Each structure stands twice: as C-alpha cells, then as structure tokens.
Amino acid sequence: MREYVDLEKIPFKIRAMASAIKEAGGRAFIVGGAVRDMLLGLEPADWDIGTDLEPREILMVFPGASTCGIEFGRVLVGDVDVVSFRAERDYEDKRHPGKVIYGVPLEKDLERRDFTVNAMALDPFSGELFDPFGGREDIRARVLRTVGDPVTRFQEDPLRILRAIRLKVTLGLNLDPEVSMAIVNTAGLLQHVSGERIFRELKQILLSDSVCAGLTDLESYGIGPVILPEVFSARVGDVARAVSFSGKDLATRLTLLLRRPVPGGSTEGSFSVVDKIGTRFNLPAKLTQDIRWLLEHCDPEVPLNPSSSCARGIRGSRPARDNPQDGESGHFADPAYVVRRIIYHYGERQLERLIDVKWSLWRGFGKDGIPGGVLFLVSGLWRAKAEETGDFHRVALSGDDIMEILGVKSGPVVGEAISYLEEEILKDPRKNKRDELVGMLLEWWSNRR
16 A cells, blocks of 8 residues: 655755656655654754665766765755665675675665665655565554564664664664674674764764663663673663763763763762763864863762862852851852852853753662752852853953053953952952952052052
C-alpha cells in the first residue's frame, strides 16, 4: 500500500532545488533524517536531497556548491546536502568506504544507510513515500532497527553505535533486541572514532530531555567507559540525576558530568579531566575555560571557592553566618556585591550556570532544602537587579583618561587604578560617574604616593 506525505511540510527551497535537478534530467528525493522527522511530526533540522545525478553533474546544476565530501558523493548547496545514489564497499578506516559505485537505483542507495528509520525517501513532487525496509512501520512501533545485520553496520562505521543511543534518547525509540546485543558486543570499536565525531553525538544526548536515560544507557551498554573512561569508571547514577535537573546548557551539563569528588576537596583532579576531554573532543577554549571555573566553585554550600582568585578579598565568599561582617569590610559580605563582581568579570550567563550547577548537584544527590551557596547568590542577584541605580559593567574612565588625569605614562599603575575603580563601582554602582570617579582616583593616587 502506497503512503503519502503532505507536501506543505516541505520548504519551498527544497522543492525548488528538486525542480532544478529534475529540469537537468535527474531524479530527486528527500532522504535521511528529514523524512524520519516529518513522519514523527517534528521539524527537520537538516535536509538531504538524493539524486541519480553524479557529483560532477550536481555541480553543473549548482555551480556555486561546496565540493567538500565530493569524493564520497556529497555536494553541499548552502545548508542542504545533495547526495548521489551510490553503493559503498570496503570500509577500511571505520568510516569512509574504500569504493563508491554510482548509477545504482534508489533502493540500493537506501540499503547502505544505518537504520530503517533513516532509510526512507520522499518524492517532493507527489509526496509518495519509498520505504523498502519498513522504516515507517518501525516509527509506528517506536523501534530502532538497522538495515541488515547490526554488527556489520556497526563495523562499517562504529559511530553508529553511539548514534543508536542518541536516536533512542532523542526520539523516544526502543532498541531492537539484535541491535542491543550488537551494541554490547561492538562498543569497543568506538575507540577508532575521532573525538570530534563522538562529541557531535554526545552533545545531542547531553542536551536532550532524556539525558538521565541517555547517560544510564551509555553506562549499561558499555559505551561510556570507551568514550569517557574518566567519568564512567564509577557508577553514574547520582551524576546522571544531577545533570537531568539542570537546564539545557552545554557548559552546565558538562560541568555536572565531569565533577568528581577528589580526596581532600581539591579540584585539581577535575581540572585535569577537563583538559584531557577538551583535547580529545577538540572543545572550544572558551567552553573548557567556563567549565574549569564552574568546577572550581561548584560546592553548593558556599557561593564561591574561598581559596580562589575570584573570591580573593571578598569576606562574603562564604554565607554571612560563617563569616560575620566587620566594620572594616562589611560590604564584602553583601551578596549583591559578590554577584556584581561575578557578572563584571565572568558575565551574567556564567553566574546563572553557577547557580544551576550548585542547585542541580544538591538535588541530584538527594539533599533536602536549599543550600547556602544558592541562597546567597540568588538573593544577591535579586538585590543587584532591584538596586540597579548605575551601570557597573564598564568603568566610566578609560585607561587614557587615567593617564591624563594622573599625568603618568602607560604602565602597571594604570592597571592598578582601573582595578581600584572597578572594585569601588562594584560595591556601589552609583559611583560610576565621571566626576565622582575623578575625585576617587585623585584621592587614591594621593594616598598611594
């Protein structure tokens, strides 16, 4: 029985590209995950067009296309992959085929794909669905099966092992028993896959609604110890729960995943793990920097790590009950000041992450109430917002201004002056006015000399 899909679900751009291929004498079909997502009622994130035209012929239709991947039958037209129907043989490097054969029919092209739910094609002109391997029925049954023998498919490209878990978690599918067994038996092959490819799949698991189930699956199927031995060397139940309580932010969830108790309370062990994983997965430097900072300050019971450079000079880096205010530095125990200081140096997004990390850790490990560090930072954020009587994000005097006012040349003293003014406006943003800062600067300079 033939099945059809509503053509209105297909973007005009995709239909226009298919028409261009047809006018050039080729056949065009929507293939891959876009077909699957439409049948699941989801908005496709990516669109692929399959055609019987060979790559050089595709380039004649779309002369400005990117040729990256052309040796494997793939041409990138804007953000759309246009792929030639092909058969593949001899996967020598656990990813790329040693031999690519063009001129094969549509069904033969679909036969080389990983899972049945990804091995369907849609005619963009009639809406007819081509489904030679039962992908539509598997979607209805919420089952993930491979096209052909799962062990063979996983040996061709071991990344499919991790992709199976990602599809299970993100689409709410159940693994076919043969697929489950094959994953357990072939998980070790993931050691041959590049860190960047692994992280692309892992990232989607971490940012999914079912991240707790995903991490549990990585552990139970033996995948975790292969791709993240630093994390999965121990049980991840509490960690998975903590991650699931957090918002869908990559830095936050990686921090919770990588956070491990270290003897003596040191964070050095966690830092070394971040560095290893950052190198292995080729993570952006800013991401690893943010994670290191969050790990340093993740203790839920204190706002900041008291021994850190960030907390240096802040008497209120612990809740007020632990560090009573004194007359000389009472403002340092002010939560609003601490919050402004964090925002000034690290950004409001990082502050939000820090609160999320602390709160998620507390809940993930089954503790009741609200920890002191969270209360301190949340109250400080509320007060800082309520008391916004001046801008504290940038000092109203520049380095050039300071040199002119003090009659000095560029050097360490300018940096000292800026640091002094920064601290003063963080204590009271109302002071961040040029005239007032000039007076404060001159007084500071007089006392310093």
